[in-house]
Amino acid sequence: MKKISLYIHIPFCKQKCMYCDFPSFCGKDTLMERYIDALIKEIKEKASKYYISTIFIGGGTPTYLHLNELEKLLNAVNTLNLSNNIEFTVECNPGTLTEEKLNLMKSKGVNRLSIGLQAYQEELLKRIGRIHSFEDFKENYLLARSVGFKNINVDLMFGLPNQKVEQWKETLEKVLLLQPEHISAYSLIVEEGTIFYKLYENDKLSLPSEDDEREMYRITLQVLKNRGYHQYEISNFSKQGKECRHNIVYWELEEYLGCGSAAASYIEGTRYKNFESIEDYIKAVEDDEKTFNEVIVNTKEDDMEEFVFMGLRKTQGISEEKFYKKFGIKIEKIYKTVINKHIAEGLLIKNGGKIYLSNKGIELSNYVMSDFILTL
Numbered sequence: 600m601k602k603i604s605l606y607i608h609i610p611f612c613k614q615k616c617m618y619c620d621f622p623s624f625c626g627k628d629t630l631m632e633r634y635i636d637a638l639i640k641e642i643k644e645k646a647s648k649y650y651i652s653t654i655f656i657g658g659g660t661p662t663y664l665h666l667n668e669l670e671k672l673l674n675a676v677n678t679l680n681l682s683n684n685i686e687f688t689v690e691c692n693p694g695t696l697t698e699e700k701l702n703l704m705k706s707k708g709v710n711r712l713s714i715g716l717q718a719y720q721e722e723l724l725k726r727i728g729r730i731h732s733f734e735d736f737k738e739n740y741l742l743a744r745s746v747g748f749k750n751i752n753v754d755l756m757f758g759l760p761n762q763k764v765e766q767w768k769e770t771l772e773k774v775l776l777l778q779p780e781h782i783s784a785y786s787l788i789v790e791e792g793t794i795f796y797k798l799y800e801n802d803k804l805s806l807p808s809e810d811d812e813r814e815m816y817r818i819t820l821q822v823l824k825n826r827g828y829h830q831y832e833i834s835n836f837s838k839q840g841k842e843c844r845h846n847i848v849y850w851e852l853e854e855y856l857g858c859g860s861a862a863a864s865y866i867e868g869t870r871y872k873n874f875e876s877i878e879d880y881i882k883a884v885e886d887d888e889k890t891f892n893e894v895i896v897n898t899k900e901d902d903m904e905e906f907v908f909m910g911l912r913k914t915q916g917i918s919e920e921k922f923y924k925k926f927g928i929k930i931e932k933i934y935k936t937v938i939n940k941h942i943a944e945g946l947l948i949k950n951g952g953k954i955y956l957s958n959k960g961i962e963l964s965n966y967v968m969s970d971f972i973l974t975l
């Protein structure tokens with residue numbers, strides 16, 4: 600039986616955050632029950648034939664589901680062929696977590712939680728449209744610990760409107776007091792279609808300067824390193840052995856199956872993306888129609904590019920051996936000029952069979968990666 604990672608999408612949120620361009624919606628709660636039924640049908644049809652090594656239930660806000668819907672979903676997942684040492688993550692948001700939901704998840708085999716906090720300061724949380732305070736987060740976090748969750752990620756964000764470098768430092772310090780196993784720290788990107796994008800266009804969004812943002816990233820690296828977290832990807836840090844295995848699957852271009860609206864899959868060199876509209880998705884599943892409206896058959900060049908793009912996000916970089924095994928050709932044959940150019944610029948390092956970004960290269964990662972495009 601083939602091994603695969605499973606992503607399950609829950610597209611509901613209590614309120615839309617101002618920066619969010621994820622396929623998530625508020626005000627569609629009446630669709631939840633039908634959605635979960637459709638989702639379970641899709642999961643059973645598509646995932647039963649695989650051996651599941653990691654699961655990530657993300658969104659949206661999975662913990663916004665009602666207890667009985669969450670239970671139905673987790674019961675269905677438990678009928679699949681799950682690996683004995685599965686990594687099973689559920690994304691949670693403070694303000695939607697309860698002791699019952701935590702106990703339920705624990706009893707159904709969830710062994711990793713990813714909790715969205717973003718910032719410590721009340722004013723910043725309000726400004727970005729979060730529904731919770733730091734205290735709400737802390738309460739939920741401690742409750743999760745008391746229920747027995749031993750692997751918790753905290754999502755943070757820097758470069759927020761009007762955020763000061765000191766406030767970012769304070770956020771890191773406050774979170775570190777709780778000793779999570781994993782921290783994701785992303786810089787805010789103002790994406791089209793978000794409330795922030797509108798404000799930005801109207802000159803009403805006061806973002807930190809580029810220097811301040813760079814400083815925030817440097818502080819992240821330094822503070823987390825000092826506290827025993829190792830950076831294994833541009834934005835991800837973990838205690839030893841607590842790297843997110845599910846994300847590594849994406850970054851190493853391995854296969855994954857996505858179920859639910861807007862969920863993406865990558866199977867046998869082909870990318871699929873399900874309908875983004877919750878209604879269209881439900882209807883397709885109920886009518887036994889295909890659930891996806893995007894299919895891209897990757898060429899070998901596409902795969903090589905993606906392998907390099909994703910691989911360079913990891914601090915370990917790309918393994919020359921893995922590249923050869925995957926594509927039957929040495930990476931040097933394809934990318935010699937680009938690799939040498941960036942090594943000469945001090946942005947790439949080649950060492951011990953690996954090619955990875957230097958610290959300077961990480962700061963200029965978009966520039967380096969764009970040079971690896973083969974299919975212009």
Ligand code: SF4
Binds near residue numbers: 612613614616620658
């Ligand atoms: S909770 Fe997450 S998915 Fe929902 S709107 Fe906020 S950022 Fe987006």
